[in-house]
Amino acid sequence: MLESLYYTSTLFKVTLLLYALALVGYIIGVFRKEKFWGNIPYALFTIAFLACTALIAGRWIEAGRPPFKSFYESLVFAAWTTSLISLVVEYRFKVRLVGFMSSIGVAMIFLFALTKRDVEIIALPPALQTWMFIPHVISYFLAYGALFVAGLTAILYLVLPGGIASHHSLGQQSRIDFSSTTYQITRFGFLFLTAGLLLGAWWGQNAWSNYWGWDPKENWALITWLIFAAYLHFRNIPSWSEKRLAWVVIIGVAAIVFTYLGMDYLPTAEDSLHVYSGG
Amino acid sequence: MAETNTSSSSKNPDYQTRGFKRATYLLAAMVTFTLLAQTVYEWFGGSWVGALASVAILAAYPALFFKSLKRTVDTPYFATLSLLCIAVGTAVGTFISQNAPADVFIQRYGESASKALWFFHFDDVFHSWWYVGFFALLAGSLLKTSWKKKFNRENLGFHLAHLSPILILLGFWVDYFYGFRGIIKLETGQSTNIARVYRGNTNYVGDSTALPFRIRLDHFEFEKHDPDYRIQVWKNDTGPHAQPAADGHGQQMGGTPEIVASMPLKEARIRHIYGTDVYFRLNEFFPNFTFEYTYPEVNDTVEAKDPGVLLNLKTPFGQADVNLFSNRPGRNTIADEQHMGGWLEFYWEAPENLNRALKGQVDAEWAEVNRTILIGAEEQIYYLVDGQLSNEPLQAGKFYTFPNRKEIGFTMKYLYPDAAYLLSTPTSDGDELLNPVAKVEVWHKGGTSQEAFLYPGGRRGGVFQVDGTEYFLALESFKDMETKYYRSEVSVLDDNEEVVKSRPIVVNEPMLHRGYRFYQSDYNPENPSYSGIGISHEPGLYIIYFGFTVLVIGCALMFYGRYRKVEGLV
Known part of the structure; x- marks a missing residue:
């Protein structure tokens, strides 16, 4: 890993460092009541996010194509959407614990990306040389980022079912209901999950003459969609506890992680068109 | 309820x-x-x-x-x-x-x-x-x-979100019973109305079906991405499964080496190899590597120790500089009868066979092939064509054609008595990437630097093993491994073989004709005239697209619409 780190671009190192600093800030913030310790990590996380944006933009220019092709590129983009969603959620719901959790997640994604680093930039095959590639990937990664953050708030709910005291929140409210936060983020993620599925079907039809090829990744995309659809319906069962709802979201996030990373382990993956190259 | x-x-x-x-x-x-x-x-x-x-x-x-x-x-x-x-x-x-x-x-x-x-x-x-x-x-x-659920403005999103999946399933159903997917395999100039149909959701060919028109492949082409050569640092696979390469070109390519760093050619800065005291730098890149030869103007005074001639040879395969050496067996003759119309030979002094032939004693076996013989000391060219000898002076800079050939021949650049005085300078013949070679400088910290020439196709020896380390340097391009595009120009023919429609199809841009879609699906790098045209007939497709779009809109309205009902649980 040190060898990989040695050869990465300066911008990658800077981004990683900033995310690490944000994480340190959040860790301190968990134990400190001052408003200062709520703002500093948030500011650091925002700067790290901007550095990550520059990293992606630079890659886009260097490669001369959207940087969503290789596993490494997709991991960096996943870190980017997760940071974006986390920053928005922290701002909107005034909870710094969300930033704390996501900065752990993002730092881990970045370290993982380091081990999957592309030494060479791969050119796009004909199927990926289309504008449809961009909205499909962006939809999915926004959804994944949002649902990942929803998974974190679901964990927060399980840990702190009664909500949290005000000193961990940045706003005026005295308690934060993580179950409701989870629902609102999940809803957003689900919308983009649906849009990503639609855009994928449309693109698949143009590229491979097939809107649905029963490809394992497509099937798992459907499975994750069904789990989150089930979550939305579980909410209509009055006696279904909020604790169980949180677990449904966590299972959904696990399914996303499997969809994203686990395809190589499936016997049906041999024919898949979605398995990442490189790494 | x-x-x-x-x-x-x-x-x-x-x-x-x-x-x-x-x-x-x-x-x-x-x-x-x-x-x-x-x-x-x-x-x-x-x-x-x-x-x-x-x-x-x-x-x-x-x-x-x-x-x-x-x-x-x-x-x-x-x-x-x-x-x-x-x-x-x-x-x-x-x-x-x-x-x-x-x-x-x-x-x-x-x-x-x-x-x-x-x-x-x-x-x-x-x-x-x-x-x-x-x-x-x-x-x-x-x-x-x-x-x-009541049908009203508040519930619009709900209804759209819950009815649209039915549309999607309906589209699937229609396609399953009334649609098919398949492939038409054609070579340039061929036409057919038969499509091979895939079974179920697989890519295995099952039956065939006849189309109400014919499809003809007019032209097919494909191209790889442009190469992007880079200097790379590779790490040898030192694991237990690593094996020396079969062709014996050293262990450096044993097993599956791992690429650890790559540097674009435009970058000239000094690079360090991680974990070692080795530094390297790109000195020069030659897109079309060749040697430029010069010989000092003192050739008259030098003894004929290792005489040679530098020719610019033009053959049906192209043009290149070639040295022939009189005293080096195997390096004094190019026996390419087929493409040059005879043999090309160089000697400092006339050989025995030629001397005898000049006296009228032609060796029949020797005269079986046509020969162009350059004699260095005499500065003469002898032609042996169909057993007949002729000669002319050998002059630098003049183009001589081979016997019975018009376009091909050679120009003499230098005639020299001792190859030891011939200077060769690496250079590039033009900017086209025909024979890429990189010259790098490598040194251990504090040590003297070594020059290395890197060229692609590492297994042939164009890599530089850094001594005392598990790393080697290489010049490779990965970008051109990926296909840039492949494209078929196809025509639709009616019953009278008249062209109804002609257009190119590429991946992501199918052609639609009477409810059938034609896709660029397959090609064979070994057979450049073959193209696999995917075909699909999916009458439910627009129902599915519509259903999906409505689903997204429905969800958006339900979650964020202006008139949505405020949910009790939030």
């Missing part, structure tokens, strides 16, 4: 248990009935008796469970359970090999397990009747749920 009321009774956990129980029974019964029906159908080999029996079994399910279905399908218990059942069924279809041949299946799962898996149709989940049954029940559930 009482179940969906948020009355106090429904908060009772018993009520919840009952709701799930009922939904479970209904779904389990559906699976049982569909399994039975499909087994019976297959038992009768798909004959009409089997079809009739299976329809009877399938019809029995709603008949027997009508009341319970009516009461249950629109409950959240049923909704959640059926969604999760579909999820689990789909997952089974990814964990177990689908549509695998029987022997492969048995090999993977064993005989008895295979039998069980086949019975449940786990080898082809997506065509199993129970899987379709889940979707049928889900469609019923969605329909009833939507039907029950």
